[in-house]
Amino acid sequence: MNESDKKLIEMYKTLPKKIKPPKDLWDQIDKRLTNKFSLKDSIAYFFNNFKDLILTKKYVFAYSLIGICVISFGLLFFFNVSNQNKPDTQYALAEKELQDIVLDYEKARSKIIKLIKDKKEFFSDETIVSIQTNMSLMDETIKEIKIALKNDPNNYELLASLTKVYFEETNLLFKTSNLMKNYDN
Amino acid sequence: MKNLLILSLIFFGMIKIFSLENKIDKILETTSNQTISVKVMDGSLKIKAWDKNEVWIKGNFEKNVDKIRFDEQSNNILIKSDIKNNLKNRKNIRVFLEIFVPKENDINIDLINAECEITGVEKNISVTSTSGNIKINSNSKDVDIVTINGNVELKGNSNIFQGTSINGNFLINGDCNILKIKTSSGNINLTETLVKNINIFSTNGEIKIKGLKFDKSNCEIINIRGNILFLIPQEESIQIMIKSISGKVKINKNDFDEIYKEEKSFKIKKGSGESVVFLETMIGEIEIITQINTD
Numbered sequence: 001m002n003e004s005d006k007k008l009i010e011m012y013k014t015l016p017k018k019i020k021p022p023k024d025l026w027d028q029i030d031k032r033l034t035n036k037f038s039l040k041d042s043i044a045y046f047f048n049n050f051k052d053l054i055l056t057k058k059y060v061f062a063y064s065l066i067g068i069c070v071i072s073f074g075l076l077f078f079f080n081v082s083n084q085n086k087p088d089t090q091y092a093l094a095e096k097e098l099q100d101i102v103l104d105y106e107k108a109r110s111k112i113i114k115l116i117k118d119k120k121e122f123f124s125d126e127t128i129v130s131i132q133t134n135m136s137l138m139d140e141t142i143k144e145i146k147i148a149l150k151n152d153p154n155n156y157e158l159l160a161s162l163t164k165v166y167f168e169e170t171n172l173l174f175k176t177s178n179l180m181k182n183y184d185n
Numbered sequence: 186m187k188n189l190l191i192l193s194l195i196f197f198g199m200i201k202i203f204s205l206e207n208k209i210d211k212i213l214e215t216t217s218n219q220t221i222s223v224k225v226m227d228g229s230l231k232i233k234a235w236d237k238n239e240v241w242i243k244g245n246f247e248k249n250v251d252k253i254r255f256d257e258q259s260n261n262i263l264i265k266s267d268i269k270n271n272l273k274n275r276k277n278i279r280v281f282l283e284i285f286v287p288k289e290n291d292i293n294i295d296l297i298n299a300e301c302e303i304t305g306v307e308k309n310i311s312v313t314s315t316s317g318n319i320k321i322n323s324n325s326k327d328v329d330i331v332t333i334n335g336n337v338e339l340k341g342n343s344n345i346f347q348g349t350s351i352n353g354n355f356l357i358n359g360d361c362n363i364l365k366i367k368t369s370s371g372n373i374n375l376t377e378t379l380v381k382n383i384n385i386f387s388t389n390g391e392i393k394i395k396g397l398k399f400d401k402s403n404c405e406i407i408n409i410r411g412n413i414l415f416l417i418p419q420e421e422s423i424q425i426m427i428k429s430i431s432g433k434v435k436i437n438k439n440d441f442d443e444i445y446k447e448e449k450s451f452k453i454k455k456g457s458g459e460s461v462v463f464l465e466t467m468i469g470e471i472e473i474i475t476q477i478n479t480d
Contacts, residue, residue: 080209082211121275122226122297127316130334131351134369134388141388141409145467148431157449161430165409168386172367179331181224181312182295 094159101166102183108173109135122183129178138169209253211239211281213262221286222293224265228279230296234288234305234323240264244282253280296335354390380404387411396476399423399460406463412470415462419475422456425464427473432466440475 112135116128145162152158210303215238223230228246242264246253247373249269250443256263266280279297286292288307296314310454316334322458327345330337332353339346339356345363348355350371357364360379370389377396383404385392392408406413417423419440427434436453438444443454453473464471 034228057300074438123315124298127333134351137389138369138411157428158430161465164386165388168367168407169369169388172349172351172369175367176333176351179315179333182313183297183315183324 064114075141094156094163098159098163098166101163101170105166105170105173108170108177111177112173112180115177118184119180138165138173141165142169207248208245210243211241211253211255211403213236213242213255213257215240215262215287215290215419217287217289218260220261220291220293221284221285222263222295223282224263224295225280225282225299226266226268226275226278226296227298228266228281229300230280230294230302231283232292232294232301232303232306233283233285234307235285236288237285238287239285240243240287241285242282243284244280246280246282247277249275249277250280250354253282298445329343330454402460402462404462405465407465408469409467411466413464413466413472415464415471415473416476417455417473421461424454424458424460425462425473427451427453427471428463428465429471432468433470435470435472437473437475440473441445 057182062081112131116123116131120128142162142165145158149158149162201427214403217238221240223232236427237449242253242255246266248412250274251267251269254263254265254267256265264282264284266278268275268278272278272420286306288305290306291309291341292303292306292311294301294303294310294312294314295311296319298316298321299314300317300404301312301314301319303312304322306325307408308325309327309329310321310323311323311329312319312321312331314330314332314335316332318336318338319330319332320338320340321328322340325344326343327347328343329337329345331349333351335350335353336361337348337350337353337355338358339348340359342360344361346357346359346361346365347363348366348368350366350368352370353368354374355366355368356374356376357366357378358376358378363382364375364378364380365384366373367386368390369387371387372391373385373393375383375389375394375397377398379398379400381400381402383406385404385406387408389410390408391411392413394406394414396418398418399421415425427436430449434451436444436451441453441455443452445452455475464473
């Protein structure tokens with residue numbers, strides 16, 4: 001800024017505020033120079049210049065879009081995790097897990113009953129009694145937890161224990177059935 | 186009278202000898218990538234590791250065993266006792282084998298009533314048994330045992346020990362990185378064992394843990410109906426979480442630095458609590474005793 005520019009600015013400052021330039025070099029600059037914010041004007045300006053914005057400011061636009069996506073996914077993930085930690089959601093998930101595993105348990109159980117029948121000759125009476133007794137004990141344990149859960153239906157701890165018992169006992173039965181079907185002459 | 190007794194003894198001795206008249210003595214060449222598989226119904230089996238690249242099978246078998254079969258493949262050697270067809274009952278089918286195996290080979294054993302003893306194997310060991318007892322004394326890699334009624338005894342070291350039983354008991358006296366035992370009614374006895382991770386689940390058995398050495402360990406021990414007796418060395422830095430739904434919990438509060446009690450759970454801490462133990466029961470009893478070191 002040279003000396004003549006500074007003088008010009010000083011002169012401009014002394015002019016009364018009601019005097020305005022007759023023609024703006026930048027359309028409606030007087031409105032933009034005022035401090036009043038107009039949402040309507042801003043939106044109108046955005047739509048009028050949308051094409052320019054995309055063409056000339058495409059990088060800014062692209063990065064903004066990416067930013068919005070990241071924030072949205074972040075919020076979505078956050079709410080999802082928070083929901084999972086809520087007792088109600090945990091309970092519903094455990095119930096769903098339980099439904100799946102009960103079917104596997106029944107399948108493993110039936111498999112062993114069939115193997116006892118088909119391969120009886122390979123196993124001693126003591127072994128067969130042991131398998132049958134333990135299967136009854138497993139059923140009894142499950143029944144006991146179910147009764148406790150019936151008396152206290154919203155007890156998540158009990159439901160988790162029941163799921164764990166089903167899971168472990170199903171694995172035990174599957175491993176036993178694999179062992180039993182392994183035998184032939 | 187004396188002569189009659191001697192004659193009877195000779196007679197019964199002859200019967201015994203004739204019933205075990207089938208002998209086996211065979212040597213097979215092997216490479217380290219071959220798994221040595223043994224399938225025996227009844228009798229006893231001793232597996233011993235040696236430094237040779239050979240499998241030496243010696244022993245005898247009873248009259249209803251047709252033969253001992255050898256099936257050699259590029260990745261497997263199978264040694265199997267074949268039973269005679271059309272037997273009215275499964276008597277006299279016992280096989281008594283001693284098998285020397287290279288210590289660097291994997292071992293895979295299927296038994297029904299046969300007992301088994303494994304010594305010195307350094308690779309993976311897998312055993313399934315209906316009711317025969319299993320003894321392992323080896324510094325092996327991974328050990329996997331599935332049994333219905335067989336009792337399992339482990340000495341030595343293993344990277345991962347995985348045991349599954351319906352009614353068989355476990356006696357573990359060795360070091361493991363990971364110890365996993367799942368049983369319905371088997372009792373579990375861990376003594377003087379160094380472990381990094383323990384995962385035990387039992388429905389009805391008794392669990393006794395004595396002199397366990399921890400190394401920043403993580404342990405989960407669940408016994409639904411049975412009891413857990415947990416003896417911890419006095420100097421151990423440990424935190425224990427105990428969950429008892431309808432069972433009993435016995436602890437000496439003075440043995441611990443911190444105790445937090447919630448509705449159905451406890452959290453107790455000794456020292457900085459480097460090792461973490463989770464104990465759970467439904468209706469059993471959990472007792473924790475701090476052991477005074479007598480060394």
